[in-house]
Amino acid sequence: MITEESVREVIDTARVEDVVGDFVNLRRRGNNYSGLCPFHNEKTPSFNVNPARNIYKCFGCGVGGDPVKFLMELEQLSFPDAIRWIARKYNIKLEEKEVSQEVREELQEKESLIITNDFARSFYADQLFNTEEGKSVGLSYFRSRGFRKEVLETFDLGFAPDDRDKLRKAAIAAGHKEEQLEKLGLVRNGRDFFRDRVMFTIHNLGGKPIAFAGRILKKDAKAPKYVNSPESEIYHKSDVLYGMYQARQAVRKEDRMYMVEGYTDVISLHQNGIRNVVATSGTSLTDGQAALVKRFTDNVTLLYDGDKAGVKAALRGVDVLLTSDLNVRVVLLPDGHDPDSYLQAVGATAFSDYLISASKDFLYFKADLLLEEAGDDVSRRTKAIRDIGATLALVEDPLKRAGYLQQFSGRLGIEESLLVNLVNTAIADRRTQSRKTREREERKAQRDRKKTSGPSAPPAPNEDDAWEGLVEPGWVSGTADDNPDPGNLPETDAPLAKQTPAPILGHGFQEKYLLHLLVRDGHKLYDDSSSTSIATYLTTNVADLLGDFDSDAYRELLQTVIAYLKNHQSAPAPDWYSNHEDIRWKELSVDAVATPYTYSPNWREKYGLHLSQKMPEENHRLTAEIFLRIFRMEKIERKCRQNAALVARYEKEGNFSKLKTHLKVQMKLDEMRLDLARALGTVVLSR
Numbered sequence: 001m002i003t004e005e006s007v008r009e010v011i012d013t014a015r016v017e018d019v020v021g022d023f024v025n026l027r028r029r030g031n032n033y034s035g036l037c038p039f040h041n042e043k044t045p046s047f048n049v050n051p052a053r054n055i056y057k058c059f060g061c062g063v064g065g066d067p068v069k070f071l072m073e074l075e076q077l078s079f080p081d082a083i084r085w086i087a088r089k090y091n092i093k094l095e096e097k098e099v100s101q102e103v104r105e106e107l108q109e110k111e112s113l114i115i116t117n118d119f120a121r122s123f124y125a126d127q128l129f130n131t132e133e134g135k136s137v138g139l140s141y142f143r144s145r146g147f148r149k150e151v152l153e154t155f156d157l158g159f160a161p162d163d164r165d166k167l168r169k170a171a172i173a174a175g176h177k178e179e180q181l182e183k184l185g186l187v188r189n190g191r192d193f194f195r196d197r198v199m200f201t202i203h204n205l206g207g208k209p210i211a212f213a214g215r216i217l218k219k220d221a222k223a224p225k226y227v228n229s230p231e232s233e234i235y236h237k238s239d240v241l242y243g244m245y246q247a248r249q250a251v252r253k254e255d256r257m258y259m260v261e262g263y264t265d266v267i268s269l270h271q272n273g274i275r276n277v278v279a280t281s282g283t284s285l286t287d288g289q290a291a292l293v294k295r296f297t298d299n300v301t302l303l304y305d306g307d308k309a310g311v312k313a314a315l316r317g318v319d320v321l322l323t324s325d326l327n328v329r330v331v332l333l334p335d336g337h338d339p340d341s342y343l344q345a346v347g348a349t350a351f352s353d354y355l356i357s358a359s360k361d362f363l364y365f366k367a368d369l370l371l372e373e374a375g376d377d378v379s380r381r382t383k384a385i386r387d388i389g390a391t392l393a394l395v396e397d398p399l400k401r402a403g404y405l406q407q408f409s410g411r412l413g414i415e416e417s418l419l420v421n422l423v424n425t426a427i428a429d430r431r432t433q434s435r436k437t438r439e440r441e442e443r444k445a446q447r448d449r450k451k452t453s454g455p456s457a458p459p460a461p462n463e464d465d466a467w468e469g470l471v472e473p474g475w476v477s478g479t480a481d482d483n484p485d486p487g488n489l490p491e492t493d494a495p496l497a498k499q500t501p502a503p504i505l506g507h508g509f510q511e512k513y514l515l516h517l518l519v520r521d522g523h524k525l526y527d528d529s530s531s532t533s534i535a536t537y538l539t540t541n542v543a544d545l546l547g548d549f550d551s552d553a554y555r556e557l558l559q560t561v562i563a564y565l566k567n568h569q570s571a572p573a574p575d576w577y578s579n580h581e582d583i584r585w586k587e588l589s590v591d592a593v594a595t596p597y598t599y600s601p602n603w604r605e606k607y608g609l610h611l612s613q614k615m616p617e618e619n620h621r622l623t624a625e626i627f628l629r630i631f632r633m634e635k636i637e638r639k640c641r642q643n644a645a646l647v648a649r650y651e652k653e654g655n656f657s658k659l660k661t662h663l664k665v666q667m668k669l670d671e672m673r674l675d676l677a678r679a680l681g682t683v684v685l686s687r
Helices: 004-013 016-021 067-074 079-089 101-130 132-144 149-154 166-173 178-183 244-254 263-271 287-294 308-315 318-323 339-346 348-357 362-374 378-392 398-412 416-451 508-521 534-548 552-568 574-578 583-593 602-606 620-653 656-680
Strands: 027-029 032-035 047-050 055-058 158-160 197-203 209-216 226-228 257-260 277-279 299-304 327-332 525-527
Touching: 004 067, 004 079, 016 032, 016 047, 016 055, 016 067, 016 079, 067 079, 101 132, 101 158, 101 166, 101 178, 101 197, 101 209, 132 158, 132 197, 149 263, 166 178, 197 244, 244 263, 244 277, 257 263, 263 277, 263 339, 287 318, 308 362, 318 327, 318 362, 327 362, 339 348, 362 378, 362 398, 378 398, 378 416, 398 416, 416 620, 508 534, 508 552, 508 574, 508 583, 508 620, 525 534, 525 620, 534 552, 534 620, 552 583, 574 583, 620 656
Parallel strands: 257 277, 257 299, 299 327
Antiparallel strands: 027 032, 032 047, 047 055, 158 197, 197 209, 209 226
16 A cells, blocks of 8 residues: 555646646646647647646636646546656655555455456457467457458457367466356356357456356357356456446547447447447346446437437436436337448448437437327327426436426426426435335345344445435425424534435536635635634525535535635635545635636637636635526425425315415515525516
């Protein structure tokens, strides 16, 4: 394990212009450098490097950070690997300290499994290119698909011979343990698991082989077409997408990922210049795979066959992508074609044009499909509309969902208010089901703990539901009925558990911007006469909303500032955040100081005009006031929506006691909305 002193030496030594310059062609502009961003596709440079602050920032796609973060993002390196990369560049000798025997053994075991898999990869490649059986069977098949040698090597394709234990003998002779071969699924009961199959290597993001898939070429009904490596310490199928290693940089640049079903589709498209493509391997998408996509882009296009099976595949698993706040589109190929066959039929240029012209928003695609199937049948049409409403409820971004609701009401031929109620009901049902599932798992965990002696670990969170752990603002414990007062928040001195920020949901972007304001402007004065700082002003006016934060991590970070103000009677300086032991503050401080707002020099130099409006970072008081009003308005608006749904529910159930309580709450919330609307100069709709 690298010592903290060595890590600090590397960070202090690394110069951002040196590290970035190894990957980006930089040109000096004054005291800074600029170039084409390596994280997205652009023709005009918007990527800037600031040597004085030792940071980079792209004003096109928003990425930014220090040299270590640059390597981690671009090359998908872990933090220790990025430190080692920089250390090699500057010839820094790293000091490493001993870790526990248990940890060391675990790391050594994983590394040895990868080494064994790498031997298998090399063995299969050698069989493909250098044996008569491999050339006549495996290489002939790949050539029939039009695959060139360079793409075979890029994807580490190979061939498993029909021998009983040829791989096993070769691996043991090379010093690999049979126990490891069995753990990886390469050997079973003393025999090679993969035999007489062409082999596809599955890589991790670092390019290391973690698993294999084998395709049989003989037409044998008794044998499965594909067989795959089993789950192991280094391979978790639900967290992997085939081709992600080869596609990662293209996905970054294009800011879009194409998803297909098969391995050969990925390879064919890659060979023909479409490199931002991965495969789901014919399985339903998982939360882990959606999280992997989110690391590289927010835009996904599903590319499927145009037959009925392809249509069903396009619908399968997309809920996972929507709940991860990804923008999903669909391209259905002409009937009878898969991506590989259609590409071969029309050529690369026509195929690329088709991807653009035939692309359709998934929600509209699904709506048109269901309505077309329903026809004029009222019952089926009603079911289709409810299904569409349930899908709309999966859209996390409230602004995006509101836009869909406006357009879909006309598309479906129903009132927008009715569609809104359908969506709210679907959201409530989903959260109720999530709560019941969580409670059921907690009860099971409690029963299991009683059966065992000694304390056991708390139950793991349910990762199968993207709504897990999401608490709607205003109702911070139990059900919504437990706390009918919108200002009722629990009082506790218990510290929140430290955690990394979860994927940003709901108001997470505003919460992050609140922290940016604290970093950038918190030390500045809000009121000269009382010496009140911006930090004091902001924290005082959001303290009652802490229970409403969507991000537990951002709530925790805000509480550290509140504690600082309480103990020091003054606001933290900017370097307090950048040097904080919690690395999340450092990342936020980098984003906060690298503002994308600049005035074009044309206003002054070309047109001779002078602007009186201050830059946002200079107009700190007005910025803080406007932000705070919008922030509070967003929270109250969401409370209103939830409470309105409860009012409708209790009215329908005839529960007049609860209905009366929540009508009073609605009146109070509406008063708060109107007061804030007057301050913002906006109009609010009556409910």
